[in-house]
Amino acid sequence: MTKVDQFESVFRAAAKTPFAYRSVEVESILVVSDRDEEEARSLGEQLRSFLSVLQRGENVRWRIVHGGDYGTVPELLKLVEEERPGLICTYRHLHSDSWRWPYTLGEYVDVLTQATTTPVLVVPHPERMPDATMENTDVVMAMTDHLVGDHALVNWAARFTEDGGRLVLAAVEDDSTFERFMETVGKIPSIDTRSAREDILDRLSRDVRDYMGACRRGLASAGVPISVEDVLAAGHRLRECRRLVEEHDADLLVMHTKDEDQLAMHGLAYPLAIEVRSIPLLLL
Amino acid sequence: MAASLALQGGQAAGHVAGEVSGGVTFLFAGVLVALIVCLAFEEKLHAKKSLIVGVFAVASLLLGAALLPMPYGPYLIGGHEIRMPVYIPAVDWGVITIILGASLFVDVTSRSGLFTWIAIRLTKASGGDPLRLLWFYGVMTVVFSAVLNNVTAMIIVGSLTAVSLDKLNRKDKLLGFLLVEGLLTNIGGLLTLISSVPNIIVGTAAGISFMAFFVKASPFVLVATIITLILGARVFRVEGLKDEAGRASARALVDSFDENDGIESRGFFWFGAVMLVLFIVAIATASVTPLVSDLGMGFVAMAFAIVMLVRFKDEVDSFYRTVDWDLLGFFAALFMVINVMEHAQVLALIGHGVEAIIGLGPTLGTGAVMVSTAAFSSVTDNIPLAAMLAKIIAAMPGPGGGPLPPTDPLWWSVIFGANLGGNITPIGSASTLVAVTIIHKHGLHLTFAGFVRKAVPFALVQIVIAAVYVLWVM
Numbered sequence: 001m002t003k004v005d006q007f008e009s010v011f012r013a014a015a016k017t018p019f020a021y022r023s024v025e026v027e028s029i030l031v032v033s034d035r036d037e038e039e040a041r042s043l044g045e046q047l048r049s050f051l052s053v054l055q056r057g058e059n060v061r062w063r064i065v066h067g068g069d070y071g072t073v074p075e076l077l078k079l080v081e082e083e084r085p086g087l088i089c090t091y092r093h094l095h096s097d098s099w100r101w102p103y104t105l106g107e108y109v110d111v112l113t114q115a116t117t118t119p120v121l122v123v124p125h126p127e128r129m130p131d132a133t134m135e136n137t138d139v140v141m142a143m144t145d146h147l148v149g150d151h152a153l154v155n156w157a158a159r160f161t162e163d164g165g166r167l168v169l170a171a172v173e174d175d176s177t178f179e180r181f182m183e184t185v186g187k188i189p190s191i192d193t194r195s196a197r198e199d200i201l202d203r204l205s206r207d208v209r210d211y212m213g214a215c216r217r218g219l220a221s222a223g224v225p226i227s228v229e230d231v232l233a234a235g236h237r238l239r240e241c242r243r244l245v246e247e248h249d250a251d252l253l254v255m256h257t258k259d260e261d262q263l264a265m266h267g268l269a270y271p272l273a274i275e276v277r278s279i280p281l282l283l284l
Numbered sequence: 285m286a287a288s289l290a291l292q293g294g295q296a297a298g299h300v301a302g303e304v305s306g307g308v309t310f311l312f313a314g315v316l317v318a319l320i321v322c323l324a325f326e327e328k329l330h331a332k333k334s335l336i337v338g339v340f341a342v343a344s345l346l347l348g349a350a351l352l353p354m355p356y357g358p359y360l361i362g363g364h365e366i367r368m369p370v371y372i373p374a375v376d377w378g379v380i381t382i383i384l385g386a387s388l389f390v391d392v393t394s395r396s397g398l399f400t401w402i403a404i405r406l407t408k409a410s411g412g413d414p415l416r417l418l419w420f421y422g423v424m425t426v427v428f429s430a431v432l433n434n435v436t437a438m439i440i441v442g443s444l445t446a447v448s449l450d451k452l453n454r455k456d457k458l459l460g461f462l463l464v465e466g467l468l469t470n471i472g473g474l475l476t477l478i479s480s481v482p483n484i485i486v487g488t489a490a491g492i493s494f495m496a497f498f499v500k501a502s503p504f505v506l507v508a509t510i511i512t513l514i515l516g517a518r519v520f521r522v523e524g525l526k527d528e529a530g531r532a533s534a535r536a537l538v539d540s541f542d543e544n545d546g547i548e549s550r551g552f553f554w555f556g557a558v559m560l561v562l563f564i565v566a567i568a569t570a571s572v573t574p575l576v577s578d579l580g581m582g583f584v585a586m587a588f589a590i591v592m593l594v595r596f597k598d599e600v601d602s603f604y605r606t607v608d609w610d611l612l613g614f615f616a617a618l619f620m621v622i623n624v625m626e627h628a629q630v631l632a633l634i635g636h637g638v639e640a641i642i643g644l645g646p647t648l649g650t651g652a653v654m655v656s657t658a659a660f661s662s663v664t665d666n667i668p669l670a671a672m673l674a675k676i677i678a679a680m681p682g683p684g685g686g687p688l689p690p691t692d693p694l695w696w697s698v699i700f701g702a703n704l705g706g707n708i709t710p711i712g713s714a715s716t717l718v719a720v721t722i723i724h725k726h727g728l729h730l731t732f733a734g735f736v737r738k739a740v741p742f743a744l745v746q747i748v749i750a751a752v753y754v755l756w757v758m
Contacts (some may be wrong), residue, residue: 003436003606004722007443010400014545015451018536210542 013203016210019218020151024159026054028061030085030118032076032108034094035126040066043126047089050134050280051121053162054087067095073111080116088112089121092277099125105273113257113283119156120257122273123280134251134280138165141250143241145268147171148211150256156284157254158219161226168248169215169230171208172268174237205232241272245279254282304629308351312628315344319621324663327711334613341617344624345371352627374623375616378582379484384612385585386478389563390432391606392592394440396556397547399428403444404543412452412534415517415524418461421445422513425465426505429472430479431564434715438469442722451537459728460520463735466719467512467742470706473715474699475505478567478581481615482670482702489674490688490695493571494581500696504753508746515742552595563588615667622671635676642694651751654697658747661705662712670702693754700750707743710735 031047033040044064054060063083070076080088093099093106104110105122113120123134142157144150147169154169161167178200186193212230219228231248233240245253253276255269273281319340326333348354358365359373393399406424410416421441428437445461473480477487477497487497516522525531547553566573566588570581593600625631641656642649660669677695682688688695706713710720710732716739723730730738 003439004443004718004725007400007440008447010546011404011444011447011541014400014404014542015447016540016542016545018540 013206016214017149017207019154019211019214021218021222021224022151022155023222024155026060026086026159028063028083028085029054029087029089030080030083031062031064032079032088032090032094033065033126034067034096036068037066039126040064043089043123046134047121047123050123050136051089051160053137053160071095073108076108077111077115080112080118085118087121088116088118089123091123091125093125099127102274102277105270120283121280122283124277128277136162136165137251138162139168139248139250140165140252140254141168141170141245141248142254143170143172143244143268143272144256145172145174145237148207152284153254153256154215154219156282158224158226160252160254160282163225165226166248167219167226167228168244168250169212169228170241170244170248171212171230171232172237172240172244173204173232173234175234176236178234201234208232237268238271238275241268242275245276250279252280252282254284257283304352304627309629309633311351312344312347312625313630313633315340315347316621316625316630320668323668324711332610332614334610334617337614337617337621341371341620341624344621348624348627352624354624354627371620371623375619376485376488378488378580379481379619380612380615381580381582382478382484382585383481383615384607385582385587385589386433387607388589388603389559389585389592390436391603392589392596393556393560394436395596396549396553397544398553398556398560399432399440400444400546401543401553403440404541407444407448407541408538408543410538411531412448412538413525413531414452414454414457414522417448417452418464418517418522419513421461421465422468422509422516425468426472426475426509429469429715430475430505431560434469434473434480434713435718437472438466438715438718438722441465442719446722446726448538448541451540452534455726457520457522458726459723459730460516460522462719462723463738464512464516464520464742466716467516467707467739467746468509469715469719470703470713471505471508471512471746473706473713474501474508474703476501476567478585480703481667483699485667485670486674486695486699486702489678490690490692492690492695494568495571496690498568500691500758501699503757504700504750507753508749511745511749512742515745519738519741555595556592559588559592618668618671622668622675625672626675631672631675631679634672635679638673638676639680646693647755650693650697651755653694654701654751654754655747657698657701658705658708658743661702662708662743666702666705666713670698673698673702691758693758696754696758700754701747704743704746704750707739707746708736709739 029047029051031040031044033043035043041064044062048062063085065076065079070079090109090112092109093104094108096106098104098106109120109122112118137160140157140161142153144153147153157169158167182193182197185191185196209230209232212228216228216230219226231244233244253272255272257269257273269283273283319337322329322336322340323333326336329336354370356370357373358367360366403424406420407417410420421444425437425441428440442462442465445465446458449455449458449461470480473483475498477483477492477494483497492500525534563584566576566584567581570576570584576584593603596603622631638653641652644652657669657673660666677688677698680688680694682692703713706716710716716735720730720735
C-alpha cells in the first residue's frame with residue numbers, strides 16, 4: 001500500500017496551515033521592580049517609551065510595583081491576581097543578587113511565566129542594562145523551533161512591532177536532533193539516506209516558509225503596517241538563535257514559554273531567556 | 285481467447301488437438317477448481333496472486349504435456365513458420381500491453397500533479413460541506429476509475445478523503461465515504477472498455493469498440509452512480525451543513541489546501557493534461573484510426589507511456605518498479621492455465637453448464653448468467669471468470685451460425701456481473717480491497733462480514749438496475 005501512503009503524503013503536504021490573525025489588545029500593564037519607588041518609576045518611564053507602540057489608539061493603564069510592595073512570590077502573585085494586567089514587565093532575579101550569576105531567571109520570573117496566563121516582558125537587569133537596548137521596537141523577532149500554526153506568537157510579535165518596523169519570523173531547527181535521526185535512517189537499508197535527508201530538509205523548510213508566507217499575507221490583509229521577514233536556520237539551537245538576534249539587531253525577542261507537556265518552561269525558551277540578556281524578551 | 289486471439293492469422297503447424305478422455309477433463313477441472321479456491325483464500329495463503337497462478341500454470345503445463353495433445357508448433361504467423369514454447373502464444377499480449385502501458389502512463393502522468401490538482405480543486409469546490417463532498421468525491425471516483433483504473437482511482441480519492449475529512453474534523457464519516465467510493469470504483473469501472481480488466485477481456489473477445497462500449501454502458505453508470513450516492517448519504521447519515529457559520533468554517537478549512545503544492549513543473553503539468561486528453565481520444569478511436577487500428581489499443585497505451593517516460597529519461601527504472609508485476613504475472617500465468625484447460629476440454633465442459641443456464645430463456649437465462657457471474661466474482665477474482673466465460677461465449681454460435689454479435693446481452697451480462705460482483709465482498713475486487721485497507725490503516729474496525737452487511741444492499745440495487753438495463757433497456 002505504498003501508493004496510498006504516497007498520495008496521502010501529497011495531500012497532507014497540500015493541506016496548508018492558514019494563519020489566523022487576531023488583534024491583540026493590551027489594556028493594562030503591571031511594571032514589577034524590586035527597587036525603591038523612585039527607581040521603579042524610572043523603569044516605568046523607560047518602558048512607556050519603549051512600548052510606545054502599545055499606546056497606539058489605546059488608553060493603556062500602567063501600574064508600577066516597587067520592591068516594598070511585595071517580599072515573596074505569593075505576595076507578587078496576589079498583586080497580579082488583583083490587577084489582572086494584560087502584560088507584566090519586569091526583570092530577572094527580583095529581590096536577589098544572583099543576577100551576577102547568569103544561570104537562572106530567578107524564582108519570581110520562573111513562577112510568573114508559568115503560574116499566570118499573562119505575557120511577561122523581561123527587560124535587562126537594571127545593573128546590566130546597556131543604554132541602547134530599550135529605545136523602541138522597530139525590529140521584533142518571533143522565535144520558535146516549530147512556527148507552523150503558532151498564531152498567538154505571530155500576533156503578539158506583530159502587535160509589539162512599531163508601525164513601519166520589521167517583524168522577523170525565525171524558526172530554528174536543531175541539527176543535533178536531526179543528525180541523530182539521520183544516523184538512524186542511515187542504518188535502515190530500505191531508506192535512501194541521501195534522498196531522505198534532502199526530502200526531509202526540503203519538507204521542513206517548505207512547511208515553515210508556507211506558514212510564514214501565510215502570516216505575511218494575513219497581517220497585510222489585516223492592515224498591520226509592518227514588514228514581515230522570514231528566517232529559517234538549522235544548527236546548534238542556542239548558538240543559531242543568538243546569532244540571529246545579533247544579526248538582525250532585534251529590539252525585542254518574542255517566545256512561547258508554556259509547554260503543555262511539562263510544568264517547567266518551554267525547552268527552547270528557558271535556555272534562550274538565560275543566554276539572551278542584552279535585549280528585552282516577551283515571554284508568552 | 286488466449287491462443288486463438290493471440291495468434292490471429294496464425295496456427296499451430298505441428299500437433300493438432302485430438303480427443304481427450306472424460307477422466308482427464310475432470311482431472312484438469314479439479315486443477316481449475318483448486319486454483320479458484322486458492323485465489324479465494326489468497327489472504328490466508330499469504331501468497332501473491334502471480335505466484336499462486338504461476339504454480340498452477342507450471343503444474344497444468346506439465347500435466348498437459350503428459351496427458352494432452354498440446355499444439356507445440358511451429359506456428360504459422362503471416363506465412364512464416366515460427367518456433368516458440370506453447371505457453372507463449374497462450375498469453376494474450378494485447379491485454380498485457382494495455383495494462384502495462386496504461387499503468388505506466390498513469391504513473392508518470394500522476395507525477396505531473398494533475399490528478400491531485402483535480403482532486404483538490406473539487407475538494408475546494410465542495411466548500412467542505414460533507415454531503416457535497418460525498419457527491420464530488422463519488423463522481424470523481426467514477427471518472428477516475430473510468431479514465432485511469434479503479435485501483436488507482438481508489439488510492440487517489442481514498443487518500444484524499446482520509447486527509448480532507450481529518451482536516452474537517454469529520455473522521456466519523458470516513459468509513460461511509462470510503463465504502464461508497466469503493467463501491468463506486470466498480471461502477472466507474474463499467475464506463476469504458478479499458479476501465480477494468482474484465483471489460484478489456486470480454487470486450488475484445490466480443491469485438492466491442494471503445495465508443496460502442498461507452499455509449500452502451502454510460503446510461504447505467506450515470507443512474508447507478510446517482511442511486512449509490514443517494515443511498516450512501518442516507519445509510520451513512522452524511523448530511524449537508526445547516527448553518528452559515530459551519531459552512532464558513534468548513535470553507536476556510538478546505539481553502540487552506542494548495543492544489544499547486546504537488547506541481548513541480550508547470551510545463552509538465554500542462555503536458556500531462558494534454559497527453560491525458562490525447563490518450564483518451566487515441567484509445568477511444570483506436571479501432572477506427574488508420575494504422576493504429578491494426579496495431580491495437582495495447583500499442584496506443586505503450587506508445588503514450590513511452591512518450592511520457594521521456595520526461596524522466598534518467599529515472600525510468602523508478603517507474604518500472606512501480607508497475608504491478610504481480611498483476612501482469614498473474615495474467616500471463618492465468619492465460620497459460622486457461623489455454624491448457626481449453627485443450628483439456630474443461631472450458632467445453634463449463635460451456636455446457638453455461639449453455640444450460642442460458643437455456644432457461646433469453647431473459648431468465650441471461651439474467652441468471654449475470655447473477656451467477658456476480659456471485660462468483662464476489663468470492664474470487666473476476667478476471668479468470670471473465671477470461672473463461674469470454675472464451676466459452678466466443679465459441680457459442682450466434683444468429684445465422686456466426687459468432688454472437690457484440691450487442692448480444694450475454695456479453696453484457698458477463699461484463700456487468702463480473703464488475704458488480706466485486707461490490708458484494710471486500711475481496712470481490714482489487715479496489716474494494718484497497719478501500720478496506722485504507723479503512724484499516726486509519727484504525728477503523730470493519731470485518732469481512734461487516735463489509736458484506738453494509739455493501740450487499742448497494743450491490744443488490746446495482747445488480748437489479750443492471751439486469752433491468754441489460755435485459756430490457758439495452
